[in-house]
Amino acid sequence: MTGGTGGGSVASEKRGLYGNRNVGDDLGGRSGTRLGKLTKSTAKPSVPFGGRYRIIDFTLSNLSNSGVDTVGVITQYQPLELNRHVQNGASWGLNERGAGVTILQPYASSEGEKFFEGTAHAIYQNIAYIDSYAPEYLLILSGDHIYKMDYEQMLAQHKAKKAALTVGVMPVSMDEATRFGIMNTDDTERIIEFEEKPAKPKSNLASMGIYIFNWDTLRRYLTESYATGSGLEDFGKDVIPAYLAHNEPTYAYAFHGYWKDVGTIHSLWEANMEFLSPHNSLNIADRSWRIYSQADANPPLFVTTSATLDRAMVVDGAFIAGTIIHSIISRNVKVGEGAVIKDTMVMPDAVIGKNVHIDHAIIGENAVVGDGGEVIGTENEIAVVGYGEVVGRREKE
Amino acid sequence: MKKGEIAAIIDLNEDGALGSLTAARPIGTLPFAGRYRLIDFPLSAVARANVYSVGLFMPRSSRSVQDHVRSGEAWNLDLIQGGAFLFPYVATRDYANAELRTRYYDNYSQFLRRSGAPYTVVMGARNVANIDLAAVLAYHKLGSSSITALYKNVTPNRVRADDPLLTLSELSTASAVLNASQQSLSGHEEKLPRFMEVYLLDTVYLLDLLDQASAAGEFARLPELLRDAVLEQNANAFEYTGYLALINAVDRYYQANMRMLQERNFQSLLYSSIPILTKSKNEVPTFFAHESKVSGSLLGTGGFIEGSVARSVISRNVTVHRGAVVEDSVVMQGSKISNGSLVRHAILDKGVVIGPNLVIEGTAEAPLVLSKNQTVFKPLDQEANTHA
Numbered sequence: 001m002t003g004g005t006g007g008g009s010v011a012s013e014k015r016g017l018y019g020n021r022n023v024g025d026d027l028g029g030r031s032g033t034r035l036g037k038l039t040k041s042t043a044k045p046s047v048p049f050g051g052r053y054r055i056i057d058f059t060l061s062n063l064s065n066s067g068v069d070t071v072g073v074i075t076q077y078q079p080l081e082l083n084r085h086v087q088n089g090a091s092w093g094l095n096e097r098g099a100g101v102t103i104l105q106p107y108a109s110s111e112g113e114k115f116f117e118g119t120a121h122a123i124y125q126n127i128a129y130i131d132s133y134a135p136e137y138l139l140i141l142s143g144d145h146i147y148k149m150d151y152e153q154m155l156a157q158h159k160a161k162k163a164a165l166t167v168g169v170m171p172v173s174m175d176e177a178t179r180f181g182i183m184n185t186d187d188t189e190r191i192i193e194f195e196e197k198p199a200k201p202k203s204n205l206a207s208m209g210i211y212i213f214n215w216d217t218l219r220r221y222l223t224e225s226y227a228t229g230s231g232l233e234d235f236g237k238d239v240i241p242a243y244l245a246h247n248e249p250t251y252a253y254a255f256h257g258y259w260k261d262v263g264t265i266h267s268l269w270e271a272n273m274e275f276l277s278p279h280n281s282l283n284i285a286d287r288s289w290r291i292y293s294q295a296d297a298n299p300p301l302f303v304t305t306s307a308t309l310d311r312a313m314v315v316d317g318a319f320i321a322g323t324i325i326h327s328i329i330s331r332n333v334k335v336g337e338g339a340v341i342k343d344t345m346v347m348p349d350a351v352i353g354k355n356v357h358i359d360h361a362i363i364g365e366n367a368v369v370g371d372g373g374e375v376i377g378t379e380n381e382i383a384v385v386g387y388g389e390v391v392g393r394r395e396k397e
Numbered sequence: 398m399k400k401g402e403i404a405a406i407i408d409l410n411e412d413g414a415l416g417s418l419t420a421a422r423p424i425g426t427l428p429f430a431g432r433y434r435l436i437d438f439p440l441s442a443v444a445r446a447n448v449y450s451v452g453l454f455m456p457r458s459s460r461s462v463q464d465h466v467r468s469g470e471a472w473n474l475d476l477i478q479g480g481a482f483l484f485p486y487v488a489t490r491d492y493a494n495a496e497l498r499t500r501y502y503d504n505y506s507q508f509l510r511r512s513g514a515p516y517t518v519v520m521g522a523r524n525v526a527n528i529d530l531a532a533v534l535a536y537h538k539l540g541s542s543s544i545t546a547l548y549k550n551v552t553p554n555r556v557r558a559d560d561p562l563l564t565l566s567e568l569s570t571a572s573a574v575l576n577a578s579q580q581s582l583s584g585h586e587e588k589l590p591r592f593m594e595v596y597l598l599d600t601v602y603l604l605d606l607l608d609q610a611s612a613a614g615e616f617a618r619l620p621e622l623l624r625d626a627v628l629e630q631n632a633n634a635f636e637y638t639g640y641l642a643l644i645n646a647v648d649r650y651y652q653a654n655m656r657m658l659q660e661r662n663f664q665s666l667l668y669s670s671i672p673i674l675t676k677s678k679n680e681v682p683t684f685f686a687h688e689s690k691v692s693g694s695l696l697g698t699g700g701f702i703e704g705s706v707a708r709s710v711i712s713r714n715v716t717v718h719r720g721a722v723v724e725d726s727v728v729m730q731g732s733k734i735s736n737g738s739l740v741r742h743a744i745l746d747k748g749v750v751i752g753p754n755l756v757i758e759g760t761a762e763a764p765l766v767l768s769k770n771q772t773v774f775k776p777l778d779q780e781a782n783t784h785a
Contacts, residue, residue: 050682051682052681052682052698276684278684278686278701284681285681285699290679291679291681292679293679295471295677295679296677297471297672297673297674297675297677298432299430299432299663299667299668299673300430300431300432300695300696300697300710301683301695301696301697301698302660302663302695303691303692303693303694303695303696304660304692304693305692305693307691307692309685309689309691309702310685310686310687310689311685311686311687312684312685313682313683313684313685314682314683314685314696315682315683315698316432316697316698324685328682
């Protein structure tokens with residue numbers, strides 16, 4: 001939301017509100033199961049990424065960099081770690097007076113419990129929150145994508161097209177198109193058809209799960225649908241088809257750049273390995289579009305005389321006595337002498353003992369791999385050690 | 398420990414000759430161990446001791462202090478009650494004017510009265526240590542004096558002529574603070590009590606001292622007042638046993654950084670029960686390329702390392718290009734070392750750029766210092782730098 005709070009703000013003439021959906025997989029019975037052990041006790045957006053980030057940092061930083069200053073984070077599944085990470089949004093510069101980050105959790109009221117049955121239903125349940133800012137536009141996002149995007153440009157197109165809904169889309173290869181929700185557009189970018197995972201795609205514009213709505217219109221659709229008992233639960237399945245059926249002006253906004261859904265163990269691993277490349281088009285080191293995270297005060301990285309670092313990304317607080325090859329080592333990770341870690345992402349506060357061998361793996365936060373332990377995966381079958389899990393031998397201190 | 402039981406005075410007007418390193422910054426904001434500024438150590442000690450009110454008494458060049466401390470949030474000092482209070486520098490020429498002289502003492506008194514804290518710690522930033530103020534306070538309460546002075550026993554070879562020492566009596570009280578050169582030492586002492594320039598006092602007693610000084614005809618700065626107080630009424634002497642480094646000369650600054658490369662010192666200073674807090678800077682992880690060779694070093698985030706780094710302290714955002722070699726050096730944030738250059742026994746201040754195929758070399762005793770934002774693209778006239 002913007003309300004003209006300084007440079008680069010979006011929609012300066014009227015307020016726009018930006019909700020941040022991260023219910024995603026946590027609803028509809030899928031409960032984040034595709035990230036297996038890693039989301040057993042935490043929501044997907046708070047899963048660590050790239051050594052010093054959590055997945056939601058990318059979305060929150062994009063919002064901050066785009067001049068958005070009011071953000072609601074909708075959460076339902078295992079919200080503790082996410083709440084602790086987001087706090088008041090200060091780490092992303094989102095703690096302005098009269099704006100800021102609000103965590104929107106399910107609650108009980110005199111009308112009954114307000115659990116979220118789907119992405120659109122979550123917005124319906126939080127109408128009072130959104131109304132309190134009286135926005136003109138509502139931006140809906142996922143908290144589980146790795147990308148850098150200027151939402152202000154998308155809003156500019158939304159306004160220029162006088163759209164009721166703009167859907168962020170990403171051109172993918174025709175092969176991949178069968179795995180996504182595909183938007184078929186006319187030559188003015190207007191969406192004329194939406195197909196979920198089409199066997200024979202007519203276009204290659206995959207939905208990124210990023211939407212800008214005119215709030216008045218969306219509010220009317222949601223309240224009317226729930227009043228008549230045919231509630232619009234999900235944006236992809238219900239809201240977009242309803243908009244198309246009623247001929248609401250719905251447009252696609254094509255995004256070009258690095259974008260990765262990290263919804264599976266393999267894609268999370270792969271995104272981390274891509275992040276390692278100095279030539280990654282995400283360009284994490286670009287200071288004009290920085291990715292912020294919760295500030296930690298860790299000691300500097302300590303590299304002993306027995307260490308070897310080869311295509312490694314390492315963060316402060318880490319203590320490295322072993323060999324790191326093509327891997328990411330997060331904050332406060334200890335790696336013992338003689339240990340060899342290859343093609344692996346090690347999450348914060350993990351302890352890797354001496355002479356450990358790790359290959360093609362993701363090591364969860366606070367996990368311990370005891371001296372001489374082995375964690376071996378393959379490119380097709382990434383090995384995972386869960387949060388706080390202890391594997392291998394552990395010698396007495 | 399109760400919140401707000403101690404108020405803290407951090408006096409950043411400290412002596413020391415570090416040449417170009419302190420030309421535009423006080424000792425208190427010198428970068429340290431690749432991650433910190435020296436002021437982080439006293440601020441972390443007071444954060445840990447639940448101090449509500451911290452008075453920062455500014456040095457002549459205060460920009461770097463204000464930029465680093467900001468609201469004090471990193472040390473939990475952005476409080477509703479208390480917080481970080483910044484007091485302006487009082488120039489020496491103003492001491493002659495009685496009215497301005499009064500203002501010098503008034504700054505301290507007003508701060509202390511408003512803090513409401515029964516005890517006050519007075520410290521600087523040039524003594525790098527990890528002090529548990531709760532333990533010092535407990536000791537102070539047991540002592541008979543209203544002033545406690547901190548010291549560490551060090552071997553005589555680590556004491557220089559102008560280092561302050563406590564004169565200890567048998568009863569673990571200090572009767573004086575004197576520089577080593579003023580002491581009559583036998584030369585056979587195994588240990589000497591190095592005064593750490595940290596005092597804990599009853600606040601009412603400190604207020605008395607300030608009132609008396611304000612009424613006196615002669616001007617004395619706070620450190621002199623406190624030395625006189627020890628002489629007059631003896632101090633409780635608290636022995637500190639952790640890591641200590643006095644940063645008041647270039648070689649000492651260099652050595653203190655190098656000592657952080659020993660795991661024992663690193664753990665003792667940075668991984669004790671008191672975490673050292675500092676302003677966090679959202680840098681990206683440091684990348685180590687295939688050709689890189691890194692050994693026995695400390696590194697900050699945001700770095701890009703393609704060359705060799707050995708026995709060095711490297712701050713955030715430093716680039717070491719292919720074929721470059723950095724050994725036994727301190728490299729501050731944002732510096733770049735180009736292909737094929739050698740940097741050995743040197744201190745590179747912030748934003749130094751070393752062009753390709755150059756040799757930048759000092760000695761362990763007299764490290765070569767390159768000043769902030771200095772760019773070097775041809776062999777150095779080293780005479781111009783070594784005196785720093």
